[in-house]
Amino acid sequence: METIANILLIVHVASGMTCLGAGIMAIATKKGGKLHAISGKSYFIAMFTVIGTALALAFFRYNLFLLLIASFSFYMTWAGVRSVHNKSLKASVLDWIFLGTAIVTAASMILTFNIVLIVFGSLLTVNIIQETTTFFQARKAQLEKTNKWLIRHIGMMLGSFIATTTAFLVTNVQDFDPAWLPWLAPTIVGSPLIAYYTRKTIKNGI
Numbered sequence: 001m002e003t004i005a006n007i008l009l010i011v012h013v014a015s016g017m018t019c020l021g022a023g024i025m026a027i028a029t030k031k032g033g034k035l036h037a038i039s040g041k042s043y044f045i046a047m048f049t050v051i052g053t054a055l056a057l058a059f060f061r062y063n064l065f066l067l068l069i070a071s072f073s074f075y076m077t078w079a080g081v082r083s084v085h086n087k088s089l090k091a092s093v094l095d096w097i098f099l100g101t102a103i104v105t106a107a108s109m110i111l112t113f114n115i116v117l118i119v120f121g122s123l124l125t126v127n128i129i130q131e132t133t134t135f136f137q138a139r140k141a142q143l144e145k146t147n148k149w150l151i152r153h154i155g156m157m158l159g160s161f162i163a164t165t166t167a168f169l170v171t172n173v174q175d176f177d178p179a180w181l182p183w184l185a186p187t188i189v190g191s192p193l194i195a196y197y198t199r200k201t202i203k204n205g206i
Contacts (some may be wrong), residue, residue: 027161
């Protein structure tokens with residue numbers, strides 16, 4: 001059992017590192033370009049592996065924090081990639097199922113009474129409300145003719161990257177003063193980045 005857990009941990013860490021590298025490349029490369037697409041797909045596959053190994057490790061080595069962060073990151077990644085392939089933003093049954101898992105994740109985060117998880121859970125709750133509103137709007141409007149899908153893609157993918165970076169820092173940066181900085185630094189840096197790219201997208205009308 002311990003051997004299996006160690007193998008899962010190695011795969012989990014390697015996938016997390018891949019997420020970080022692919023995420024940085026996706027942010028740095030030209031949006032819509034080949035490298036951006038390749039790095040984005042690599043990020044999604046790596047994130048799928050992260051959540052899969054996190055679920056398995058939760059069985060062997062219970063770690064609720066990393067499990068919830070991984071779940072948060074995966075939903076954001078799923079929604080971001082889904083936006084590119086479903087520009088109408090009309091929700092399928094699978095979209096609603098994943099939104100349901102996001103609701104469970106957000107509630108679980110808040111109920112831990114861990115300040116960092118409460119922050120992420122609150123952010124996810126806001127996203128869930130926005131997602132629900134968007135899905136209902138998409139039933140009545142032709143959202144593929146707007147840039148709403150692109151704004152959703154940017155916000156979700158960067159949000160996922162922020163959570164992944166947070167998990168990496170919290171796991172690997174020990175005895176840092178102040179202790180809260182590794183927990184919240186990615187959010188402090190990443191939130192303005194999301195706002196910048198969102199404003200840029202709206203301004204350019206693409």
